[in-house]
Amino acid sequence: MAVPQGDIDFSKLPLSPNPDGGPPNFVGGQSLETANLSIGAVIISLSIIFVAVRIYASCKNVGRLFLDDCFCLGAEIAVLVYWGLLTANFGRGLGKHAWDLPVSVITPWVLKRHVVSQFFGAAGNWLAKASILAFFLRIFGSLRWVRNACFVLLILLSMGSITHAGLFAVLCVPHGHDVWDSKLMARCATGAPVTVAVGVCILVIDIAIFVLPFPIIANLKMDKKKKHGLIIVFLIGFAIIVTSSVGLAYRIVVFRSSTDPTWNGANVSITAYFWNHNCQLYPRYIRLVAENILTEQAILLNSIHVTSPLKTLIVEVERIHHKRGKRNSQE
Numbered sequence: 656m657a658v659p660q661g662d663i664d665f666s667k668l669p670l671s672p673n674p675d676g677g678p679p680n681f682v683g684g685q686s687l688e689t690a691n692l693s694i695g696a697v698i699i700s701l702s703i704i705f706v707a708v709r710i711y712a713s714c715k716n717v718g719r720l721f722l723d724d725c726f727c728l729g730a731e732i733a734v735l736v737y738w739g740l741l742t743a744n745f746g747r748g749l750g751k752h753a754w755d756l757p758v759s760v761i762t763p764w765v766l767k768r769h770v771v772s773q774f775f776g777a778a779g780n781w782l783a784k785a786s787i788l789a790f791f792l793r794i795f796g797s798l799r800w801v802r803n804a805c806f807v808l809l810i811l812l813s814m815g816s817i818t819h820a821g822l823f824a825v826l827c828v829p830h831g832h833d834v835w836d837s838k839l840m841a842r843c844a845t846g847a848p849v850t851v852a853v854g855v856c857i858l859v860i861d862i863a864i865f866v867l868p869f870p871i872i873a874n875l876k877m878d879k880k881k882k883h884g885l886i887i888v889f890l891i892g893f894a895i896i897v898t899s900s901v902g903l904a905y906r907i908v909v910f911r912s913s914t915d916p917t918w919n920g921a922n923v924s925i926t927a928y929f930w931n932h933n934c935q936l937y938p939r940y941i942r943l944v945a946e947n948i949l950t951e952q953a954i955l956l957n958s959i960h961v962t963s964p965l966k967t968l969i970v971e972v973e974r975i976h977h978k979r980g981k982r983n984s985q986e
Contacts, residue, residue: 665758665759666758666759667681669753669758670754670757670758670761671916673754674914681755683755684751684752685752685918686745686751687750687922687925688746688750690750691742691921692742695742695925699735706727706728709724709727710724710728721793722793723789723793724786726782726783726785727783729778730778730782730783730786734779734783737772737776740775741772741925743768747762749765749769750917750918750921751917751918752917752918753914753915753918761837763834766827766835766839767835769827770823770827776927777819777823778816778820780819784861784864785809787864788809788864789805791868795871804863808863812860815860818849819850822846822849823846826843827839827843861896862896865893901926
């Protein structure tokens with residue numbers, strides 16, 4: 656005989672049974688809340704500093720922000736909101752194993768914060784990647800193949816982000832007489848296969864962005880130490896692929912197993928903002944090195960045989976620095 660819902664104490668009923676057969680630990684138990692706070696504090700502090708330096712440098716040197724700067728600033732804001740919403744839900748216990756959480760923690764506000772965070776996460780993802788592609792377009796856009804590759808990747812990136820956001824809008828937001836409850840949460844979980852597919856597409860885009868600069872570096876006939884230094888700096892982008900792969904792995908785990916959705920979902924969320932902040936830091940590293948190398952006009956023009964588009968870029972960088980020096984002398 657079914658037990659009436661009114662007789663069930665949801666504060667004592669775990670979200671899922673412990674696979675080891677043990678009792679739930681609602682008071683203690685493992686939690687990712689501390690990991691979220693510590694990782695978030697370090698990564699976000701670094702990203703705020705780098706974004707602030709990047710914006711200050713653009714305003715001081717050229718008197719305006721480039722498109723990649725605007726994208727980077729937007730990504731920083733979006734990911735900060737994402738992390739704030741995630742931290743609020745972790746405070747409710749969602750960073751624990753499902754068998755150590757009572758059903759009562761899944762309140763309408765927890766569900767709302769989760770859904771809103773996904774929209775900000777999708778926006779942060781798009782803006783962070785678009786910042787890298789916009790930077791490549793600004794620096795290497797005179798190369799036709801680079802320009803075409805960046806536009807194609809932007810289109811694919813937009814399709815993935817729109818699919819992700821649209822999926823949550825359809826499955827995870829109440830429509831009509833729907834309410835924020837466990838039924839809505841179950842319906843939201845049915846979109847897991849699509850999120851895995853989107854994750855695969857994003858990983859492919861990450862790999863493409865990572866390898867994009869290397870053919871350009873290969874065409875520079877410079878001192879091996881300088882070339883190796885450039886390669887090492889661009890290899891920093893490999894961290895994006897690593898975090899993207901880890902996030903995809905956790906998405907697959909969530910899709911294939913329903914025994915511990917809160918713990919696995921929390922790992923997906925942590926790797927997501929860690930990955931977005933890597934995307935924001937990456938173009939700043941590259942920009943610093945690229946500008947330092949490209950402004951060494953004498954070395955580049957006299958000792959390095961470069962392609963015509965890159966020569967044009969060097970001349971443009973020289974013009975900008977000449978203008979900057981003239982402005983400083985007037986002041």
